[in-house]
Amino acid sequence: MTTTGDARGYRASQKALHWLTVLAVAAQLAVGYLLDLDGDCDPAGEDRSGGDTSDAEEERLDRLEDQCEARADDYDLLGGGFDLAELHLALGLTVLALGVVRPLWRRVAGLPPWSEHLSAGQRRLVHWTERALLLLLVVVPLSGIVLVATGDDAWLPLHVGAHVAFFVALAAHLSTNLRPVVLRRML
Numbered sequence: 804m805t806t807t808g809d810a811r812g813y814r815a816s817q818k819a820l821h822w823l824t825v826l827a828v829a830a831q832l833a834v835g836y837l838l839d840l841d842g843d844c845d846p847a848g849e850d851r852s853g854g855d856t857s858d859a860e861e862e863r864l865d866r867l868e869d870q871c872e873a874r875a876d877d878y879d880l881l882g883g884g885f886d887l888a889e890l891h892l893a894l895g896l897t898v899l900a901l902g903v904v905r906p907l908w909r910r911v912a913g914l915p916p917w918s919e920h921l922s923a924g925q926r927r928l929v930h931w932t933e934r935a936l937l938l939l940l941v942v943v944p945l946s947g948i949v950l951v952a953t954g955d956d957a958w959l960p961l962h963v964g965a966h967v968a969f970f971v972a973l974a975a976h977l978s979t980n981l982r983p984v985v986l987r988r989m990l
């Protein structure tokens with residue numbers, strides 16, 4: 804860390820970028836878990852089709868399945884409606900932009916001196932977890948974009964693994980920063 808900047812804490816611009824990122828990532832995780840991971844578009848009751856259901860009912864279930872599959876393929880931000888997949892893409896692009904801007908702004912604005920409440924070991928942990936978080940802010944959305952651009956589910960484990968790695972880095976980040984004396988520097 805460099806020692807330029809306000810000794811009492813971070814600059815307003817850094818705080819704004821930090822909490823905007825937290826909001827965008829939290830919303831993105833919620834949307835991510837709401838997406839249909841296995842792409843299963845079979846409507847409830849489809850397993851009964853065949854001898855058990857009327858033609859009209861089968862047609863209705865097929866229509867529902869077609870609509871679901873059309874939605875699942877739809878990452879077109881400029882076209883028609885706005886669904887969860889598109890929200891996931893839009894939020895992902897926002898996080899990616901923040902992931903690019905933050906390290907640049909960190910270089911320009913500098914960082915405040917270390918909190919005196921952090922031991923040497925904790926400072927090392929803070930240093931590496933911040934690097935990991937900043938890197939993952941780029942890697943997680945990029946892995947999602949690769950997944951969608953290639954249309955190949957073989958990339959899904961990378962996207963899932965990257966966001967799990969993000970959770971690990973975040974847990975380490977919170978282990979040092981969730982104490983009031985440290986948290987105050989970012990409020």
Ligand code: HEM
Pocket residue numbers: 828831832835836838839840841842878891892894895896898899943944945946947948949950951962963966
């Ligand atoms: C910060 C950025 C992102 C985060 C935190 C994130 C998080 C997630 C999460 C939590 C899931 C569900 C995984 C699971 O249930 O284990 C998911 C799935 C997915 N994400 Fe992302 N994601 C991000 C960016 C993106 C981007 C930019 C795209 C590209 C459009 C994308 C495409 C997908 C796709 C295609 C799936 C699977 C959905 C399905 O199979 O129906 N993600 N993401």
Ligand code: HEM
Pocket residue numbers: 817821824825828829905909918933936937940973976977980981985986987988989
């Ligand atoms: C999306 C999740 C998060 C990311 C990516 C993230 C990333 C970062 C980064 C990169 C820094 C270094 C300062 C900078 O470069 O601007 C930082 C500092 C800080 N973060 Fe987070 N953070 C996240 C969530 C949180 C949460 C949930 C809290 C507490 C509730 C928190 C508390 C802090 C504090 C207190 C500092 C200042 C530590 C110090 O005294 O140097 N962060 N964070």
